[in-house]
Amino acid sequence: MKxxxxxxxxxxxxxxxxxxxxxxxxxxxIEERQLTGVVSVGCVYTLAYLIRMELKRQGIHRPEQxxxxxxxxGIILHLVKAVGVNHQRLKAxxxxxxxxxxxxxxxxxxxxxxxxxxxxxxxxxxxxxxxxSRIEVLSPAEFVGKYLL
Numbered sequence: 001m002k003x004x005x006x007x008x009x010x011x012x013x014x015x016x017x018x019x020x021x022x023x024x025x026x027x028x029x030i031e032e033r034q035l036t037g038v039v040s041v042g043c044v045y046t047l048a049y050l051i052r053m054e055l056k057r058q059g060i061h062r063p064e065q066x067x068x069x070x071x072x073x074g075i076i077l078h079l080v081k082a083v084g085v086n087h088q089r090l091k092a093x094x095x096x097x098x099x100x101x102x103x104x105x106x107x108x109x110x111x112x113x114x115x116x117x118x119x120x121x122x123x124x125x126x127x128x129x130x131x132x133s134r135i136e137v138l139s140p141a142e143f144v145g146k147y148l149l
Contacts, residue, residue, distance in 0.1 A: 002036045004111035006121035007043040022140035037080035040110035083114045098129025
């Protein structure tokens, strides 16, 4: 099964928020190759920025900051495959008025282009415009309950 991970999945895990345990089970299943994990290239860009800002907030500066950033991104990219989205899908994402947030629409289009079976996100409301006949949108807890128990 191919699972698209929204950017907020990593934030949930790194910051040990409410669905931390479910995200951990999901990431473990990907690491054990029970599932194929997919993210958008945009997710990697966003994580690079957010990780750098967090390291800066912690008082960690270059070159150590860059080394840590590369290490964390390397771990993520070893775990999941980053996929791009073509021009037509970007146009579809821009035009899709069922999404209030265009960035979420791009994520959705990336998941569709990569032919993912499910999209896992913390913010289900962000994907209320998703076509359930094309991809299943689940929270980490829902995904774990349905596919990993």
